[in-house]
Amino acid sequence: GGKSMFITFEGGDGAGKTTQIELLKAALEKEGRSVVVTREPGGNAVAEKIRELLLDRASVMEDMTEADLYAAVTKPLGKVILPALARGQVVLCDRFIDSSVAYQGYGRQIGAERVEALNREAVDGCMPERTYLLTLSEQDAAQRVKNRGEVDRIESAGEAFARRVQEGFLRIAAEHPERVVVIDAGRPAEEIARDIAEDVAKLKT
Ligand code: TMP
Numbered sequence: 001g002g003k004s005m006f007i008t009f010e011g012g013d014g015a016g017k018t019t020q021i022e023l024l025k026a027a028l029e030k031e032g033r034s035v036v037v038t039r040e041p042g043g044n045a046v047a048e049k050i051r052e053l054l055l056d057r058a059s060v061m062e063d064m065t066e067a068d069l070y071a072a073v074t075k076p077l078g079k080v081i082l083p084a085l086a087r088g089q090v091v092l093c094d095r096f097i098d099s100s101v102a103y104q105g106y107g108r109q110i111g112a113e114r115v116e117a118l119n120r121e122a123v124d125g126c127m128p129e130r131t132y133l134l135t136l137s138e139q140d141a142a143q144r145v146k147n148r149g150e151v152d153r154i155e156s157a158g159e160a161f162a163r164r165v166q167e168g169f170l171r172i173a174a175e176h177p178e179r180v181v182v183i184d185a186g187r188p189a190e191e192i193a194r195d196i197a198e199d200v201a202k203l204k205t
Contacts, residue, residue: 002033004085005203006126008096011134012166013155014144015185016192020134021092023193024200028090036084038077039094047073055152067104071118074100078123097123098131098172098180103154106168107161130203132196133173134185138163 007024009017025035050073053059054066061069074097084091097119105115120127136144141162145155173180181199183192 002031002088002090002204004088005090005130005200006081006085006093006128007091007200007203008093008098008128008131009134010095010098010102010131010169010180011185012136012141012162012169014141014148015134015136016144016189017094017134019189020132020192020196021094023189024196025092027193027197028200034087034089036080036089036091037094038080038091044076047076055154057151057153057156059153063104063108063110066108067100067110067115067118070100070104071115071122074119074122078126081123082126093128096128096131098133098169101172102165102168106171107157107165109164112168112171128179130199131176131180132199133169133180133182134192135166135169135182136185138166140186141166 009021011017021037025037028035050069054069054073077093077096081091081093097116100119101112101115104110105112138159142159145151170182173182183195185192
């Protein structure tokens with residue numbers, strides 16, 4: 001039992017979203033909750049192909065094409081999230097609309113409002129009730145991306161781009177304090193997981 005929850009994880013590359021999603025999933029399942037993990041871009045076979053195209057360093061495209069493609073891969077996600085919530089499940093999503101606003105709206109400088117409108121339409125206005133924004137210092141973020149090996153098209157877009165993305169995320173957090181919780185990701189994973197679990201407990205009531 002328990003009420004359905006839609007929670008997203010956001011932040012720059014290498015901030016540890018995947019680890020935190022796994023830890024929260026395990027904690028919730030221990031309490032008997034049914035948890036669905038998904039990610040944007042992804043969700044179905046075509047979206048996975050578009051994701052490959054978007055991340056391939058050999059792909060050359062207009063910024064607006066990139067924004068349109070990210071919005072396109074958001075669409076099938078709604079079809080996964082809404083039914084899961086209707087079934088009373090917990091949905092943990094690795095990136096959602098905030099990533100599009102931060103990367104394409106602020107990073108590529110297409111404009112936050114334009115990108116948000118594009119994506120809200122794609123998911124029928126479905127928005128998370130809680131978003132954890134994992135933040136790292138510029139140096140830590142760059143180091144973690146490097147440690148992971150191969151750098152994708154977005155990760156290789158340069159320092160100024162990465163800085164605009166990070167500032168964009170912080171602006172989103174400032175504009176939506178009721179939804180977005182900023183988490184210092186430069187700490188041990190267990191400590192971060194404890195903070196997140198404590199906050200999730202508040203959502204359940
Ligand atoms: P990741 O989620 O596996 O780290 O990789 C996805 C990459 O795509 C990441 O660099 C962020 C980027 N991205 C956007 O630029 N816009 C979006 O809307 C989303 C969801 C991701």
